[in-house]
Amino acid sequence: MDFEISPPSAAAMLESLRAYGYSLNSAIADLIDNSITAKAKNIWITLRWAGEDSWIIIRDDGTGMSEEQLSKAMVAGSQSPLDQREQHDLGRFGLGLKTASLSLARSLTVGSRTRNSSLAIRRWDLDYIAEQQTNEWRLLKSGRTNSGEKLAGIENQESGTVVLLENLDKLCAGTVANSPAHRDEFYHQIDSLRDHLGMIFHRFLATSSRLNIYVNGETEAHLVKPWDPFFSKHKATEPKPVTRIPFGETVTTVQGFILPHKDMLTQQEYEEAGGPLGWNAHQGFYVYRGDRLLVSGSWLGLREGISKWRAEEHYKLARIRVDITNEMDSDWKIDVKKSLATPPQNVALALVRYASQVRAEAREIFAHRGKYGKRTRTEKVGKVWLAKQIRGQNTYRLDRDHPVIRSFLERLGGRRKEAEAIFKLIEETVPVEQIWLDSAESPEMRSSPFGSASDQEVIDAARTFLQMLQGDVSSPSTDLIDEICELECFADHKDIIYAHFGAV
Template sequence: MSGSRMSPDYDIASPGAGELFESLRAFGYDLPTALADVIDNSITAGARNVWIDLQWAGRDSRILVRDDGRGMAEEDLRQAMKPGSLSPLADRAANDLGRFGLGMKTASISQCRCLTVLSKTKKSAPSLRRWDLDYIASTKTGEWRLLKRLDLLSASDHALLEGQKSGTVLFWDRLDALVGDASVDDDVAQKHFRERADAVKQHLAMVFHRFLKGRKAVNLHINGRQIEPWDPFMEDTGFTEPQVTENLACEGEQAEIKAFILPHHSRISADQHSAGAGPRGWNAHQGFYIYRNRRLLVAGDWLGLGMQKEEHFKLARIRIDLANSADLLWQIDVKKSRARPPAALRQDLLRIARATRSRASSIYRHRGKVIQRQLNDKETFLWTHLMKHGKSFYRINRDHPLVRKVLATSDDRAPVRALFNLIEQTIPAPLIVINNAEKPDTFSQPFEDSPAELRKAMEAVFDAMVEDGRERAEAARALLLMEPFNNHPELVSAFLDDVVRKVAAQKK
């Protein structure tokens, strides 16, 4: 039949727009991964700044993502809004963070029912396209109606791009996944909204940390505040131990592997230790970190190599760098949050993981105190670990300067010794083990919130050493190596400076 689309050989089986969109919403994005997928497009478009605004207004809440990248002209925007706008098999630019031609659309509609994109280039006027799932459902035609009238947005929305030569803004409206039908004065819903904003900040700081620093850094802003990078390898601390880089090849694709042994908490400050834990805690963040074009895909996973996440391996983190041409080989998913190593590389990865875990376990078990172990151990620690008849127990160190002083100055030592013995015999070891296994990152550091008490303890130990006949310089060196003062060298130095000034004043 002339003009008919019917054929004896095939049927045209176009999917219904409304039905397919509803299915695409179930890809498994959450808010942080969805926004990360959108930001991939901004970085690929050469943006130096990306602004994310989460605006609370109850059921009218919205999320805006604006960048100063190259932008898109009319036809480019229309193409970009098509689901599957580019085949995953097509060659891409080396710095392209995309793959399936689905990310921006599926990520957006997973969180909202109305996606509007406004964009302009240096040479083109602003153009607009909108996918409105409720409108598509209401037409009952199954047609892929991509709306494009400029008056779909308000004048204030259009004004967002007026001060830029080029750029793109995404508007997410009708946030049914995040807000639903909550009223503007729903405190519980608003609190949840704010908490998700914090989760977005932490996730983006991790995923794009290699883009957020350096000479050509990208600046990410959330609700007006710049996001600082979170480096899982703590390379700036000076105490991380980088291992030798290896390059593994498989089917013509290169994978660069570099392991890092992170510092024991005794070698870094409490703030550094807290930051190093990352969004999910120390235990959760051990393992492999897979990057594609410097963009983090997998954050801490042993990749199905038969290894469990255990407390004594938490200092082991291993970086894998891939090119975007390795997507199919490493089975990278649409959300760019999962990857699986090819079978040919599993033995090499297992070898690297075992070596890294062994070194991390050694650092963890020895508490990173190599210097102290080489010197005078008798008084470094307040507690000593002993074994008797195959059983482990802890004893207050009688050689500790302050313990020696207490025993020496007591008129009746019997009650003091009885108290020490009672403390040693009633340490709640089973409870400590359980708490450490369940919540290993919740233990506070000694004197974490009480620097004044730390100073008093420092003075008492120093005075005890001097009264015991030790030279002040020797006592000062011992203090710098003694637990827990070795974790606070700046406070020890300030205290010792005060001691020197006092001695100098007395001589005058």
């Protein structure tokens, strides 16, 4: 067979490896995958600001690598994605160490040692390779000048690996060390990184005996805290049944969760459950591979009928956990960054069937503020507003059969037309667009009925309604008190009403 060897240019290929689209967060997470695969129990991340001379270190206490293993690990494509991996192996393409590191820095130095071998060092330096103009893949065996101190931490360990990223042109090019604005932006990214790692590795971090990640320090105050997307510790969170979807010789495990409505949470709980990116961004599927979160809130491009599912306010309480294994990477089209996943068609159809029910229940709880979604509603529950379609338009009408409104209209006698005219004015001027904008931009500021009222204001309103319905409120009947408490406006204030009128 006639052929020729056609090796790629080292400088061009290494520059190309930088273009996978990593952010700081996804790059550091990818490097942590290597530490977890190496059975590390502790990972220390250090980010130091010095303008264009800033640097990053990721050090672990894993099994480490011998000199031969390190040399192999530094090769681009060091392992075939077709190779069978151990169950706990979070890698796949043999590229993560290189692509993640070089996406941030022009100099990647790795030091590693095992219990049976001394410290070995290898470095890819893009500027050095470009200067040689020899098209050679020159993997250096030493760190940059003055990098020894940054690598020193690994020397005091029995085993482990340290990754040193210098010349951070993607993060710090053009910055000035003594610029407060540049410095503040750098440390703002560290805050974001801490939140991201707490989300991606929350299953590992849930128990300190399994994994600890420290950022810019080694004390408990520097530990990354896990963030559970499913808020499973809260009693009002509703877990749904687990289902298993077979595909070939593999099984995808799925479980939905409906999170509590804001009215069921304290402000601190609401902010915690909202997560790093907020409630709307965190709805949808959470895809895990070996306990490592790949996709953190997405509807995965799935659809029901002709409408593709998108992040919408009324589905924000729905979160669905999906577990796959590393045997399923190809089926799920896992990308190099481990941030995208696309389910096989048969699995996708099963996910749609399961998620449709979870979404419907989440929407119900959202619509009724967590009060009516989990039980059968009775006819006594009175809602003031009705949503209707009239001539193809969504409209909102006051319910003339609402007990209080009906009683009010009956009392007016011949003046009922005046009330109807006022009702019509209110109905035709409902500020739908403003309500929608306010709900979308500041959902946490939306108030519940009588949410800011004092107890006395609730009692006064209830007394007025009781008088309209019965006439004499000196001794309202138990049935009438029950009916008032089932009205939408008083559903959150039953204790106050029963305590006052039940004791009269």
